[in-house]
Amino acid sequence: MEKKIAVIRGDGIGPEIVNEAVAVLDAVATRFGHTFRYSDVLMGGCAIDECGVPLPQATVDACLASDAVLLGAVGGPKWDAVPKELRPERGLLGLRGALGLYANIRPARLFPQLRRACPLRPEIADKGIDFLVVRELIGGVYFGEHRSEQVDGQEKATDIMAYSEEEIRRIAHVAFRLAEKRRKKVTSVDKANVLATSRLWRRVVAQVAQGYPDVELSHMYVDNCAMQIVRDPSQFDVIVTENLFGDILSDEASIITGSIGMIPSASLGGGTLGLYEPIHGSAPDIAGTDAADPIGTILAAAELLRDSFDLMEEARAVEDAVSRVLDAGYRCGDIMTKGCTAVGCREMGRLIREAI
Ligand SMILES: NC(=O)c1ccc[n+]([C@@H]2O[C@H](COP(=O)([O-])OP(=O)(O)OC[C@H]3O[C@@H](n4cnc5c(N)ncnc54)[C@H](O)[C@@H]3O)[C@@H](O)[C@H]2O)c1
Numbered sequence: 001m002e003k004k005i006a007v008i009r010g011d012g013i014g015p016e017i018v019n020e021a022v023a024v025l026d027a028v029a030t031r032f033g034h035t036f037r038y039s040d041v042l043m044g045g046c047a048i049d050e051c052g053v054p055l056p057q058a059t060v061d062a063c064l065a066s067d068a069v070l071l072g073a074v075g076g077p078k079w080d081a082v083p084k085e086l087r088p089e090r091g092l093l094g095l096r097g098a099l100g101l102y103a104n105i106r107p108a109r110l111f112p113q114l115r116r117a118c119p120l121r122p123e124i125a126d127k128g129i130d131f132l133v134v135r136e137l138i139g140g141v142y143f144g145e146h147r148s149e150q151v152d153g154q155e156k157a158t159d160i161m162a163y164s165e166e167e168i169r170r171i172a173h174v175a176f177r178l179a180e181k182r183r184k185k186v187t188s189v190d191k192a193n194v195l196a197t198s199r200l201w202r203r204v205v206a207q208v209a210q211g212y213p214d215v216e217l218s219h220m221y222v223d224n225c226a227m228q229i230v231r232d233p234s235q236f237d238v239i240v241t242e243n244l245f246g247d248i249l250s251d252e253a254s255i256i257t258g259s260i261g262m263i264p265s266a267s268l269g270g271g272t273l274g275l276y277e278p279i280h281g282s283a284p285d286i287a288g289t290d291a292a293d294p295i296g297t298i299l300a301a302a303e304l305l306r307d308s309f310d311l312m313e314e315a316r317a318v319e320d321a322v323s324r325v326l327d328a329g330y331r332c333g334d335i336m337t338k339g340c341t342a343v344g345c346r347e348m349g350r351l352i353r354e355a356i
Pocket residue numbers: 013017072073074075076077089092260261262277278279280281282283284285286291292293294296334
């Protein structure tokens with residue numbers, strides 16, 4: 001099989017972790033006889049430095065001309081002073097919007113090898129952690145109007161959160177379809193006791209549920225959900241929620257499985273083009289030190305093989321390789337526990353490649 005992959009290394013640890021993920025894709029190509037052609041494109045702070053904007057049109061065009069997009073992460077303190085519409089993160093939001101990627105799927109799954117890195121009490125972890133956060137990605141407050149003005153001699157800032165029925169309906173279908181293939185439970189998370197967008201969310205999700213009679217739907221307020229994720233994560237199968245709540249809950253869900261450095265994400269739209277990235281950011285505090293855990297990005301590459309290229313065996317080979325390296329006791333600093341062998345980003349990548 002021959003496929004084109006747009007590669008966005010980005011800022012901070014982005015280039016370090018993407019290098020390892022691309023090398024893993026190369027190992028897959030060699031073992032299974034595929035050809036992956038990469039086009040390197042700029043986004044975020046590095047694009048501001050090179051081109052003056054966080055999302056050059058050439059990047060959008062290259063992504064649209066590819067079969068999938070692999071991303072590291074963007075942003076960092078170097079660009080804190082740039083005007084808000086030019087911030088590195090605007091590049092990421094702009095790309096998600098330009099590619100129509102409305103569904104962001106972020107798994108929370110505890111690797112059996114990482115039980116000791118799990119910060120939850122053993123009796124809670126032993127009940128199992130295996131759920132998905134399905135986050136709406138191109139609506140809500142992220143894509144509403146952001147305004148700052150002088151009122152009565154003071155600065156006043158406003159962010160508008162808006163959702164249409166159709167924006168809610170399409171993400172709800174994604175959640176129900178995923179739940180049908182899993183444990184058949186959807187928890188829709190909102191703040192319907194306060195927000196008009198959440199009341200609409202609840203009504204539309206309940207309507208969509210009627211088309212999936214085998215799937216059980218429950219509703220939960222986001223503050224309660226944040227608490228339930230650490231109290232008893234085994235109750236969740238698929239969580240579906242709006243953009244901002246999903247951003248926050250997925251970071252929270254990541255840490256109960258060991259580390260944010262281990263969690264991949266897939267951003268999907270109506271077609272086959274998907275964007276695959278770890279859920280974490282550019283980690284400026286450890287950039288350039290070879291301390292970043294590349295596993296989240298490598299597992300994102302596995303998702304890319306499965307979702308965008310339909311290469312099930314190849315995706316499984318990457319996931320099994322990660323498992324075998326963890327079985328052998330190798331750990332990056334974020335998941336290091338007593339008795340294991342500490343390795344850096346490059347060495348972790350090499351071990352996983354060799355295990356393929
Ligand atoms: N998708 C993205 O590109 C994305 C996502 C989140 C944040 N950001 C941006 O990244 C920058 C830094 O944000 P932040 O510090 O709030 O969040 P962050 O996720 O970059 O880092 C949070 C903490 O997790 C650690 N961490 C993150 N990834 C790791 C990995 N792979 N291995 C080991 N440790 C890891 C970091 O060292 C840090 O202590 C900001 O500019 C933010 O806007 C970008």
